[in-house]
Amino acid sequence: MTLRDLRLPLTLLVAALAGCSQGDAPATNNAAPSAYAAVARGRIDIEGGLLKLTMPSEGVVAQIGAHEGDHVHKGQVLVQLDQEPAKLALDSALAEQQQATAQIGSLDVRAKSAALRASRLEQAAKAGAGDMQSADDARDAANQAEAALTNARATVALAEQKVSGARYQLSLRTLRAPSDGEVVQRAVQLGASVSPASGPVFSVLPDSPRIVRAELNESFVGVVHDGMAAEVDDDSGSGMAPLKAHVLRIGNVFGASTLEDDPQVRANTRSVECVLTLDQQPSTPLRIGQRVLVKFAPK
Template sequence: MNSLTHRFAVVCSLAALAIAALPACSPADGAVPAPSASASASSAAEARYVAMARGRVDVPGGLLRVPSPQRGLIQRWAVEPGDAVRKGQVLAQIDAREARLALEQAQAEQAHAAAQLDASRARLPALRTRMERLQQAQKAGAGSGQAGDDARAAVIDAEQEQAVQRTALAIVRQRVAQASQALSAATIHAPVAGRVVKRTAEVGEFVDAYAVLLNLLPEGPRIVRADLNESLVTRVKPGMRAEVVSVAEGSAVHGAHVLSIGEVFGPPGAPDTSGGETIVDARVVECLLQLDDPELRVGQRVLVRFLPSQPAK
């Protein structure tokens, strides 16, 4: 029994020593833990930039909405979404049967008016000759005054009729020009070179005049419209370099340079509410940047990181 009692006492003593040593292994009261490696890297990365702003990719002038110059049925499409088009290339054809009939009718009226004017011009020299002959005979006492007056009246009537016919011919020519323009407008051409993004109607559908037929992405450099916070405006200058990364991907870095900074403050163009927070009464100014490459798509949300200006050498 004495041996067992002695062993139990030794075990209890060792356990007490282990419990007493535990506080020495824990951090001292009030000690600040060292920053993590990821937090340090993030702070160092932010220190490289003079400002950051959210934005969206665009093209100068934005997407081009191509309208229909006149109302009518879509007869055929010459392009599909995604097709690259040249300036002046045919995009679509509106049913032009009415416009063609109107042009043919106007051309027939023009030919009729021109024929009437030609006939009147052909009669006028003979009438003038007769009038002059009668006037000479009257002066010589061989003719009557009434015949001379009648000849002079006939010339005046012919001249007035010819003036009316010239006016009528000019009006008909205007109708021909309008009908020809309407016929030409039935064929929709690309106003600029670019790529077809979307068609808004199908073959056989009726469209009103000036209704949008398709959206066209013009060729040209990609730009970024960034919402620069009012507290950061003085840090950014035209010509500064910047890094642009996609908000969705965030891996690939695209170079850009600042084109201009707006003069008017306003609300953000595309506020970011993905985090569930809304900034009240935020004021930003639009900052335009031109991308070095066209890899990003129009409308894509991006983060712009402005780099410090390089010192002059």
């Protein structure tokens, strides 16, 4: 019989542990009760997972600001596309804005002058020193000058919107790190043509506290609760020292096991995701996806 044949799947251990937790009589008087209320497989993770960053605009890569393994800071440039097309569009929008703004001054002077002339002619007509037709014509001219000024102001506002849009398009040609973290993958080269549909160009692991996502067997759903203390042990051969943790939340959806090695057991096991937070982050960084064994302590 090989060592593999002697190894029991976790589900058998879970079933045995469940039997002990339900008060089954021990086989012998010397058998010690289980020190844990439940045991589950888990893996190290972070809230939200890795950041998969895609370029928000299409273009040709002109600059790469980070490489795999680099630690980046929030706002640091990761990728910059060729800026020339966006700069030309911005320059054009700025020129339109300047032209529209220049017309405001002359139209404002013309509108004020027309309004003043219309007012004087109206007063003269009322005093009998002028005719009403001239006063009416002056008022129409004043209204037209005011309408032209209003249109010019609307044109300036539209030009300002175009400038803002051009600046925004220019900003989209630069990909920046959304948070502090480590670059775990770079999938772009200088001179490459990229677009939002090209997929992630950078994968960043944020500097966030590590958590544990455990697969809680359905037989233990009623045993484990929020805030429950637990011990996280190494299950991947990395030599990690045991870590103290507590239950952050327990899922409400059953699913198939993804961490069980035996395909038959994996297909027939239903589990609920149980998220735990570590009471203290270890000095040695934990790797995302690292397998662990979670032992839930009884009250």
